[in-house]
Amino acid sequence: xxxxxxxxxxxxxxxxxxxxxxxxxxxxxxxxxxxxxxxxxxxxxxxxxxxxxxxxxxxxxxxxxxxxxxxxxxxxxxxxxxxxxxxxxxxxxxxxxxxxxxxxxxxxxxxxxxxxxxxxxxxx
Amino acid sequence: xxxxxxxxxxxxxxxxxxxxxxxxxxxxxxxxxxxxxxxxxxxxxxxxxxxxxxxxxxxxxxxxxxxxxxxxxxxxxxxxxxxxxxxxxxxxxxxxxxxxxxxxxxxx
Numbered sequence: 001x002x003x004x005x006x007x008x009x010x011x012x013x014x015x016x017x018x019x020x021x022x023x024x025x026x027x028x029x030x031x032x033x034x035x036x037x038x039x040x041x042x043x044x045x046x047x048x049x050x051x052x053x054x055x056x057x058x059x060x061x062x063x064x065x066x067x068x069x070x071x072x073x074x075x076x077x078x079x080x081x082x083x084x085x086x087x088x089x090x091x092x093x094x095x096x097x098x099x100x101x102x103x104x105x106x107x108x109x110x111x112x113x114x115x116x117x118x119x120x121x122x123x124x
Numbered sequence: 125x126x127x128x129x130x131x132x133x134x135x136x137x138x139x140x141x142x143x144x145x146x147x148x149x150x151x152x153x154x155x156x157x158x159x160x161x162x163x164x165x166x167x168x169x170x171x172x173x174x175x176x177x178x179x180x181x182x183x184x185x186x187x188x189x190x191x192x193x194x195x196x197x198x199x200x201x202x203x204x205x206x207x208x209x210x211x212x213x214x215x216x217x218x219x220x221x222x223x224x225x226x227x228x229x230x231x232x
């Protein structure tokens with residue numbers, strides 16, 4: 001069974017750093033692109049970027065390029081999303097998702113299987 | 125970036141009725157790589173349809189995706205109580221892989 005298990009909710013202050021995680025199991029972790037999706041409170045879904053855990057090839061949405069860093073540690077089947085300096089506007093639920101159906105490519109991605117989401121709250 | 129516009133914003137129907145949700149793209153979607161998701165409150169999105177018309181694993185056949193180019197449709201043939209949720213489309217063939225703003229399907 002494919003599973004993505006994300007780290008727990010975080011409460012941070014503006015300016016702090018943060019790294020959240022997404023652990024994959026039940027499939028070949030290095031073979032499929034994992035993505036991150038943001039959902040701000042009461043809003044829709046926003047695609048942030050994807051990573052190929054096998055070689056750490058990473059692609060970002062222009063909206064998030066330079067704002068976050070996506071990485072992966074294939075030895076422990078875990079992908080990460082990190083911020084160096086959080087802002088209040090980073091408050092959101094962050095989902096990881098993996099695309100398994102169809103062929104593997106950075107030019108073709110949707111979320112087959114999703115993590116449960118990590119709520120990040122940034123507040124003074 | 126490809127902009128996806130979903131309509132209507134809210135759809136009010138009764139169980140047993142047919143639902144038709146629309147997703148229009150600002151430019152042609154590469155190879156009709158379009159997906160549909162369902163999201164219920166407090167839950168992660170769930171993939172329903174990919175490649176415009178392929179049902180994801182375990183999705184009931186009352187969910188049907190259709191369309192090509194810039195116009196796509198998700199049809200739910202006979203609404204069940206568990207189908208009332210928010211539905212998103214996503215274009216999957218051109219980075220950034222943008223989502224529509226969502227259609228809320230609510231009980232009438």
